[in-house]
Amino acid sequence: MSFRLTQGTFSYLPDLTDEEIAKQVQYALDRGWAINIEFTDDPHPRNVYWDMWGLPMFDLQDPSAVLYEIQKCREAYPNHYIRVSAYDRSYGRQTIALQFIVHRPKHELGFHVIRQEVRDRQIRYTLHSYATDRPKGERYVD
Amino acid sequence: MTLRPEAEAAEAPKALEALTPEELARSADLKAFVRETAIDEVLDQLDRELVGLKPVKMKIREIAALLLVDRLRRSVGLKTPPPTLHMSFTGNPGTGKTTVALRMAQILHRLGYVRKGHLVAVTRDDLVGQYIGHTAPKTKEVLKRAMGGVLFIDEAYYLYRPENERDYGQEAIEILLQVMETHRDDLVVILAGYKEKMDQFFRSNPGMRSRIAHHIDFPDYTLDELLEIARLMLREQGYRFTPAAEEAFRRYLERRMQMPHFANARSVRNALDRARLRQANRLFARGACTVADLVTIDAADILQSRVFQDG
Incomplete structure (x- = not known):
């Protein structure tokens, strides 16, 4: 069974179609949330530093603008993970209200568990992404 | 898509x-x-x-x-x-x-x-x-x-x-x-x-x-249309012209339309804003006023305009 990355909202659903993405974006816009598109090829769950695709989009009315940018990002990074985040600024601080993956590499690489034996036969566990064995930009291929 | x-x-x-x-x-x-x-x-x-x-x-x-x-x-x-x-x-x-x-x-x-x-x-x-x-x-x-x-x-x-x-x-x-x-x-x-x-x-x-x-x-507005616009704007703002003021405003527009930088409805709006300013100043100087005074623009408020003084 091949690996499938699950992160953010809707992660256990099948991948959203463009129409479904548009509806989710519309939901966010209706609540006044700013939309941001990010991409990465380091899918570790604790990697919060994804690269930004352009600037966050404020003052949008219609999801087609977001879909346009997603499409452009997919063309530029076909073998990266791409996600959409919606910021809710109503709390006075940047708060992600909704975040979901909109694009993933064709062949996803999984994680393996690293066990480290420390004092008193204790075991420490950590995750390692196979993808990060290779340098940035060469991690996923068709 | x-x-x-x-x-x-x-x-x-x-x-x-x-x-x-x-x-x-x-x-x-x-x-x-x-x-x-x-x-x-x-x-x-x-x-x-x-x-x-x-x-x-x-x-x-x-x-x-x-x-x-x-x-x-x-x-x-x-x-x-x-x-x-x-x-x-x-x-x-x-x-x-x-x-x-x-x-x-x-x-x-x-x-x-x-x-x-x-x-x-x-x-x-x-x-x-x-x-x-x-x-x-x-x-x-x-x-x-x-x-x-x-x-x-x-x-x-x-x-x-x-x-x-x-x-x-x-x-x-x-x-x-x-x-x-x-x-x-x-x-x-x-x-x-x-x-x-x-x-x-x-x-x-x-x-x-x-x-x-x-x-x-x-197309540009005609004089009558501009007056109609003025009446509409005043009604929206809760003011009204006295008959004398309306006549004065017509004369004002006649002159203003000949002058450079005439901007149709925008000029009308600006003229009315200035008239309201003068009306407020007039009432302020007088001290006492009725509700009728508050909603009425008088001929004096319009005739003080620069447009009349130049000619």
């Missing part, structure tokens, strides 16, 4: 030859469509709230009718090419271009040609950047904000500066042209400005001209 609800186009469009006599005889319910979209309401409101502008209203009615019939054709399964809706509004300042653009957005929204019906009004400064590489993101940002609605570019001819061949305006025009073509479903662009300058702009940008289907010319 298109997001427009195309629920009505259930079956594939038919060619004219394929239509059977029964199909041709089937009645298409235009009335129901008019009712459903409540388009009459918007058009009537346009008639009521905008003084004059006969040719503009005519043209808008024509466009609305065309769009309505197009939708009806599609609903009965006839082949209908998607209409080009980009427009240019030409006319002197203060002739109601922005107001009509707002209404146009509403009409297009009611008829289902734009999804949201908001208006994004911009000028050259919002589209063109300061340095190399600044223009494209700026223009795209504006276009994204306008998607699902109408983009209104005021004084569009300033985008093109022939005297400076390295001007970034050309870049903005190219992006604009591309989006006007590829995202016809997503937004409608309205270019506005003075007639002569717009004509010049279209002559030097034939690509732009060919992508714009509707050219609407806004």
